[in-house]
Amino acid sequence: MRKNRILIVEDAPYMREMIIEMLNHAQDRYEVVGFAINGKEAIEKYRELKPDLVTMDLVMEEMDGIQAIRKIKQEDPNALILVITAMDTPENRTMAMDAGADGYLWKPFTINNLLDVLEEMFGKD
Amino acid sequence: MSERGKEKERDYFLKILDIIEETVFVIDRDFRILDLSKGCLNKFRTHIEREEVIGKRCYEGLWGSEEVCEGCPVSSVFEKGEAARTEWSLSPSNGTNIYFDIEWIPVFDEHGEVTRVIGDIRDVTHRKEAEEKLAKIVDGVNIPAFAINSEHKITHWNTAVESLTELKREEAVGTDKQWLPFYLEKRPVMADLIVDKAQESEIKARYGDKYKKSSLIEGAYEALDFFPTLGEEGKWLLFTAAPLRGSNGDVVGAIETLQDLTERKNAEEQSRTIFEHVRTPLCLIEEDETITSVNKEFETLSGYSREEAVGKKWTEFVALEDLKRVIEYHHNWKKEELPCFGFKFVDREGNTKDVRVCIEPIPGGKIKVASITDLTKLKREEELCAICEELKELDDMKKNFLNAAYHELRSPLTPIVGYASLLKCDELGDKQRDYVSNIEKYAEQLRAQINRMLELARIDGGEMEMTMEDVPIPEIVNEVVKSFKPLWNDKEQTITTHVPEGIEVRGDKQKITAIFTNLISNAIKYTYEGGRINIMAVDRGGDIRVCVSDTGIGIPEKHLPKIFERFYMVNTSLTRKSESLGLGLSIIREYVKLHGGRIWATSEHGKGSKFFFTLPKTGK
Numbered sequence: 001m002r003k004n005r006i007l008i009v010e011d012a013p014y015m016r017e018m019i020i021e022m023l024n025h026a027q028d029r030y031e032v033v034g035f036a037i038n039g040k041e042a043i044e045k046y047r048e049l050k051p052d053l054v055t056m057d058l059v060m061e062e063m064d065g066i067q068a069i070r071k072i073k074q075e076d077p078n079a080l081i082l083v084i085t086a087m088d089t090p091e092n093r094t095m096a097m098d099a100g101a102d103g104y105l106w107k108p109f110t111i112n113n114l115l116d117v118l119e120e121m122f123g124k125d
Numbered sequence: 126m127s128e129r130g131k132e133k134e135r136d137y138f139l140k141i142l143d144i145i146e147e148t149v150f151v152i153d154r155d156f157r158i159l160d161l162s163k164g165c166l167n168k169f170r171t172h173i174e175r176e177e178v179i180g181k182r183c184y185e186g187l188w189g190s191e192e193v194c195e196g197c198p199v200s201s202v203f204e205k206g207e208a209a210r211t212e213w214s215l216s217p218s219n220g221t222n223i224y225f226d227i228e229w230i231p232v233f234d235e236h237g238e239v240t241r242v243i244g245d246i247r248d249v250t251h252r253k254e255a256e257e258k259l260a261k262i263v264d265g266v267n268i269p270a271f272a273i274n275s276e277h278k279i280t281h282w283n284t285a286v287e288s289l290t291e292l293k294r295e296e297a298v299g300t301d302k303q304w305l306p307f308y309l310e311k312r313p314v315m316a317d318l319i320v321d322k323a324q325e326s327e328i329k330a331r332y333g334d335k336y337k338k339s340s341l342i343e344g345a346y347e348a349l350d351f352f353p354t355l356g357e358e359g360k361w362l363l364f365t366a367a368p369l370r371g372s373n374g375d376v377v378g379a380i381e382t383l384q385d386l387t388e389r390k391n392a393e394e395q396s397r398t399i400f401e402h403v404r405t406p407l408c409l410i411e412e413d414e415t416i417t418s419v420n421k422e423f424e425t426l427s428g429y430s431r432e433e434a435v436g437k438k439w440t441e442f443v444a445l446e447d448l449k450r451v452i453e454y455h456h457n458w459k460k461e462e463l464p465c466f467g468f469k470f471v472d473r474e475g476n477t478k479d480v481r482v483c484i485e486p487i488p489g490g491k492i493k494v495a496s497i498t499d500l501t502k503l504k505r506e507e508e509l510c511a512i513c514e515e516l517k518e519l520d521d522m523k524k525n526f527l528n529a530a531y532h533e534l535r536s537p538l539t540p541i542v543g544y545a546s547l548l549k550c551d552e553l554g555d556k557q558r559d560y561v562s563n564i565e566k567y568a569e570q571l572r573a574q575i576n577r578m579l580e581l582a583r584i585d586g587g588e589m590e591m592t593m594e595d596v597p598i599p600e601i602v603n604e605v606v607k608s609f610k611p612l613w614n615d616k617e618q619t620i621t622t623h624v625p626e627g628i629e630v631r632g633d634k635q636k637i638t639a640i641f642t643n644l645i646s647n648a649i650k651y652t653y654e655g656g657r658i659n660i661m662a663v664d665r666g667g668d669i670r671v672c673v674s675d676t677g678i679g680i681p682e683k684h685l686p687k688i689f690e691r692f693y694m695v696n697t698s699l700t701r702k703s704e705s706l707g708l709g710l711s712i713i714r715e716y717v718k719l720h721g722g723r724i725w726a727t728s729e730h731g732k733g734s735k736f737f738f739t740l741p742k743t744g745k
Contacts, residue, residue, distance in 0.1 A: 012536075014540050015539065015540070018540055018543045018544065021544075021547055025547070025550055086532065086535055086536065089583075090590070090592075091590070107535070107536075107538070107539040108538045108539040108540075108542035108543060108568070108572060109539070109542065110542060110543065110545075110546030111543070111546040111547055111550060112546065113546075
């Protein structure tokens with residue numbers, strides 16, 4: 001079975017590490033292929049790696065997550081993007097969804113929260 | 126009586142007629158003159174003897190006319206036996222008119238028949254001339270004026286008074302309607318009082334302190350009063366009444382002039398209102414520096430009442446150290462244009478205030494107006510403004526800081542929660558598993574608390590958005606009660622609900638749910654094991670009222686007004702055990718307010734609490 005290739009976009013190193021750790025518990029299904037620390041880098045990495053899914057933080061320097069989502073979706077409407085954010089306001093959620101996000105995960109979250117949402121997103125395909 | 130006796134009598138009678146100054150004559154039914162006084166002889170025709178006239182008809186003998194005078198009442202006097210009066214004029218050759226007034230008096234015999242009539246002639250030329258002169262004066266001036274005679278009848282009513290009162294001359298002259306344009310009921314006007322030679326006390330009784338004796342005309346009075354019936358909005362009139370005197374000095378009438386001072390009065394009233402209500406301390410000062418009037422702001426500034434301040438010299442308010450300088454200034458001003466200057470103002474309490482005064486003359490008078498600026502107050506206000514600005518900035522800073530702090534507090538929660546969940550994926554002993562559960566439990570509490578703080582920060586920032594929909598109350602109550610079932614089951618509490626089916630309000634479902642969640646969870650938390658909790662909703666027409674009551678520990682009365690305040694915590698042993706920082710109630714109060722309702726509580730310490738809130742059905 002082919003593993004789903006995941007790109008992590010997150011500016012905090014400890015968050016990147018934790019998400020990698022969590023995904024390691026489902027190594028049979030997911031493979032982290034790279035990470036980016038801002039929106040601009042995310043777009044470059046997306047073009048380069050063509051991942052199956054992107055986890056996207058919203059608050060980052062250089063280019064924020066919303067802009068990055070818009071750009072990626074514009075280039076590849078089939079891209080799957082999971083927003084992981086602490087800014088859990090209804091407005092933020094609407095903004096992310098309008099930009100084209102496919103899933104939404106609020107911080108803080110447990111390993112089960114993460115794996116459940118991923119399973120749901122890939123299950124939709 | 127004998128013939129001789131009659132003769133004697135007649136001589137005696139003629140003597141009298143010769144002596145008296147009156148001009149009288151006696152005629153019979155045929156107008157023939159029987160007798161006449163000497164004064165009569167030369168009155169109308171010169172160099173004429175009594176004998177020439179006696180036996181002639183009166184119109185022939187006295188004024189050389191061939192026909193009975195127009196309107197002669199003599200026949201009627203003979204017929205009816207009643208006296209009559211006529212007024213005639215003659216234009217003799219010398220050109221000056223003679224006006225005379227004749228009273229016709231009947232003389233009766235023993236049978237009551239009129240046998241003769243006495244004509245009593247009075248020369249009224251002087252009076253007539255005076256009246257004509259008066260008419261010329263009254264009608265010629267453009268000041269509203271009228272005159273009345275000794276019988277209170279209007280004799281003159283000029284054009285100006287016509288337009289002032291809208292009473293026409295034709296309707297006025299000859300009547301006693303002089304009161305009509307001015308008063309609602311008949312009463313004497315000033316002219317009437319003058320004609321009646323009223324005592325001053327009577328005038329005072331009528332006009333109070335609005336009248337004064339005229340300084341120009343002897344026996345005249347003037348008064349100023351408001352007449353609401355005149356014009357569209359009433360008029361202020363200055364009216365002056367003066368007596369008209371006959372040649373012998375008797376009062377034969379009165380003339381009254383009226384001056385419309387409405388515009389001037391209104392302007393005065395306006396100035397007075399401005400003077401009184403302007404937010405600057407003002408006082409009027411006379412040439413000798415005495416204060417004659419002050420306004421309300423001056424009272425506030427000085428601490429003296431109006432009555433106390435009036436009569437003082439304004440320099441009494443100057444601090445000793447400034448007095449010399451101020452007097453110099455003032456002295457200089459008398460010579461040239463002047464200016465405003467500053468000094469230390471001493472108030473009633475002896476406190477000094479820095480002020481700036483501008484003294485300006487009022488045109489047309491000797492009075493000056495001094496306007497004072499309280500620099501101390503100005504400075505204090507400026508300082509207050511600055512402090513206010515600073516506070517606003519501080520508040521903004523506080524909000525920004527708290528908002529940032531809450532976010533920063535929450536960030537580390539993510540790895541705590543995440544790694545705790547990762548830890549549980551490994552093989553753990555029972556103890557370790559308990560530890561991890563505790564970490565998760567308290568991390569969750571921390572998360573909830575931070576979220577509440579963030580919620581309040583958002584409410585303060587006005588960022589709260591309402592998603593309005595029809596919210597079914599019974600369903601929400603059931604859901605919330607059900608969600609807490611493990612808790613109240615554990616404490617063996619009984620929960621009853623009295624919520625009528627079908628009650629709905631227009632509101633934000635999430636927030637209304639939060640209100641019920643908070644109140645019900647508090648009730649469970651603060652009620653002992655085995656206690657009772659009741660949730661009741663009443664449809665009151667325009668709104669619903671909800672009551673969540675419990676048999677818990679209650680809230681001491683002194684804390685009741687404050688429990689909805691932020692971070693307020695009732696310090697009891699039970700609350701110390703609890704985790705709440707007291708934010709829950711302040712959040713739901715904001716939610717209730719956002720819906721346009723209100724929330725309050727009653728409690729009996731040790732017996733339980735009741736929380737009430739209302740929600741308008743139509744939403745806000």
